[in-house]
Structures are given as structure tokens and as C-alpha cells.
Amino acid sequence: MKPFAYARPGDVAEAVRDVAAEPNAVFLAGGTNLVDHLRLGVARPDLVVDVRTLTSREVTDLPDGGLRLGAASTNSQVAADPRVRERWPVLAQALLAGATGQLRNMATTGGNPLQRTRCVYFQDVTTPCNKREPGSGCSAVGGYTRYHAVLGTPAALPDPTAPETCIATHPSDMAVALAALDAQVRVLGPAGERTVPFPELHRLPGDDPSRDTVLEHGELITAIDLPALPAGTRSAYRKVRDRASYAFALVSVAAVVTPDGELRLALGGVAHRPWRATRAEEVLRGQQLTQDAVRGAIAAELAAAQPQPGIDSGNGFKIPLVARTVLATVRGLLPEEHS
């Protein structure tokens, strides 16, 4: 492991200044992903700034009925919070579907959405990867693609040598729920505070796959706010994976249904970012959430999906799997007469 300096400043403002001033500095919170990357050589910082004990660990009520999750609150703590279990069950379920008890005790609210892809080529420093080494190419195209993207990718078989090619997926379960909930991300940076709507936090690869999010260097998540939901709102998270426990999603679905029948939908395991299914939501707006209507809406969402071929027989299975998983999840949230 490359040597690095370690700092635990007095407060978050100082931590932000420290990271902003050093181009090759990183924030450390729970460490569950970063420490592994230090060991693998995926991350090679000169300075590690520890913010775990600087940001809030509190989960507090907001005046409008929402909930503020301090950046240092742990995944276990948030999943066990009675308010989250009762009013935002999609988030509790997503958290509990991720990782293991030990990891959830360490992983934080601020860190979880910033974890990086588990693409095997990204994590293997001996292979080309545009996300890890910009411009080096993409080893995943035509390789093992079972865990890779079907949405937000340019073509059925992207050019593996092109610097913008990346078919990685975002691995977080929590992030899929937060995207469906329209959570708000509170960020502190060198230029001050700002709020980023969660569905806009993560990027598609665009022309720079090395950037996962819209955060600038030195910007730190200090809290994530859950907006209040209308009374009677139902929500759920459903994850499909290769093992019964402790595996990343092949596909996952976060669904929120308000009492007046509005559906908010986000998909995991299918794209470079948690995928808010805005197309499906639009198709359904003003319609009854019947099986046929939901089936039609998800078909519209998936119209642009591109299966990736691969030496493991590819990931085309994800497209029908997403459709079925959405249907099953939404059906579970509807009153009997619609289902």
C-alpha cells in the first residue's frame, strides 16, 4: 500500500479545506470501501482526511415531518430507527438488503452513496479501466457483464478502446431507495453549502467515467434529508441477487406509492447511477396503477435498454427481470382490488 498522511481535523470546515487544498486527498468515513481500495491500489491518495467523528451521527426530525440523517449515522442505525421503519420502509429494506451486519455497523449515510462500482475490472489494477485510469479503455465490454449496465449506455457493443466507455453499475442499495424518495443531499464545500437532489447526485459516464457523482473535489456530504411523505404512502425495496444474502444486486427496485396513486420508481443494478424511472413515472401519471398500466410503463422505460454480450453469456436477462421485479414490487403496494 502506498504511504499516506492521515489527518483528523477539528471540524468539518477544516476537513473540507484540507481536502480542497490537496489534489490527491480523500475523505474517510466508515472505510468499508476506501480501505479495501487502498489495499488493492485502486485508491492511491497522499492524504486521508478522517471525517467519521466530525460529521453528525444523529438522526433528527425536521419541522416539516421529514428526517435528517447525519452523515456519520451508520447503515445499521438508520435501518433500525423506528421512524425509518414505519414511514420510509423502502429505505430500511434497502439498507438491510445490503452487505452484512458487520459492514452495516461501519458504513455511513454519507459514505454509502459514494461507494464505487464493484466492476471486477475496476477493482483489478492490472486491467484497463476508464473509471480507474481515464483513457485506458474498458475491459468489461465483451468480458464478464453479468453485473453490468443495460440502461444509460451508448450502444449494444460500445468501443472498448474509447475513453468514454464504461458499462459499470452503481452498487449501493441505499442509493436506489434515496433516489425514489427524492432525498436531499446536504453538501459542504470550499465555496459553502449547497443541496443536491438525490436523483441528481450520481452521473452517467458521459465523457468522463472516472467521475461517479456531481460533487467537486473537496465537497463533503454532511447529511441526507428524507422529505415527509403523505400519510398512507406505501413503499418497498426488492432486490434480486445470486445468493440469498450478502451479494450485490443483479437488479433491484425501489417503489413508493402515494395515497392518490402516484408511483415513484427507481432501479438498481442496471446503470452507472441509481436509475430513477422517470419515463415510466410519466407514462403512469394520472393513470390507475393496474398491472397492464405498470407493465406498459416499464416497457416504455426499458425501450432504450441495451443488453451487453459477454463471455459469461451477457446481461440480457436483466431486461425481463427488471420488468417482472417492478410488477411484483408495485403489486405488493396496491390495495387488493388492483392487484
Place this chain on the structure above:
Amino acid sequence: MDAEITLQVDGEARRLTVDTRTSLLDALRERLGNTSPKKGCDHGQCGACTVLLDGERALSCLALAVAHDGAAVTTADGLAPAGELHPVQQAFLDTDAFQCGYCTPGQVCSAVGVLDEFERGWPSHVTEDLTGRPEMTSDEVAERMSGNLCRCAAYVNITPAVQQAGGAR
């Protein structure tokens, strides 16, 4: 780069100088001679390095020692201070919950954490009613212990061990 830290290991204050790259696992094993937590994968995938970190189960391979200056660390060794076995350890013996034993200290620490999480009413992925109090069924225990791999596959006896220790409380 070096840093001076103090760890409360199994109830004893230990002062040491560590390279900033040192994991808590390596600090315990290589610097303090506590070989109870084991190095399996060193990537947070196997659970053999599980310890109780400030009272909660955690992976010592993914913790930087320098980031946990002042922390209280309990290893499986520290669960039996005067040689008297912890109920979880006794239950592992009673139900024959291991073969080679390499994963056992991590399993034991994880199980102690699991029982505490049940006491606090924490739900899991298999809990049907998120707002209720989970019961200590074999499905619940297996899900909660899924972060501890056992290459001998002693799982069929580990789950009853955890349940026995939970009932014995």
C-alpha cells in the same frame, strides 16, 4: 508515516506506534500479539476478523488502526477473561459449531453482536414486519450471520449455537 495511538484491547489499555496504513487487524495480531481475530480474505468478505469495536461487531481488516485511536476492542479471546467461557462460546462447544476453528473467533464475536442486535429489536432482511420485534428463528439467525463464512460449512450447527446462547440469556 507513523502515528501514536491507544487501544483498549480486551479491557487493557495498549499504547503503540503504527504506520497509518496499518489495519486494526494487523495492529492486534502483529503488534499486540492478539491472534484471536483471523485474517481470511483481508477484503471484508469473510468475517474471520470480526471483533466488537466500541461494542458493535465490525471488520477489523477494513478499519485503519489510526482512525480508531481510543477505541474499545473486544476479541473472542477477551470474551473469556478468566478462562470462563462466554455463553456464545459454550454454545459453540455444546452444539459442535465448528470443525477447523479458523473462522470461529469471528463467528463468536459476530454472534455476540447478533444477540445484542436482537435485544435491541433491530430488524433484518428476512424480518416480515419491520415495525415489530424480530424473533430468533433460524432464518433470522442465518441472515444475520451471513457475513461470517465457514469453509467447513458448520452452518447447520452454528445457527443452533447462536439460538441456544440467545435463549440462555
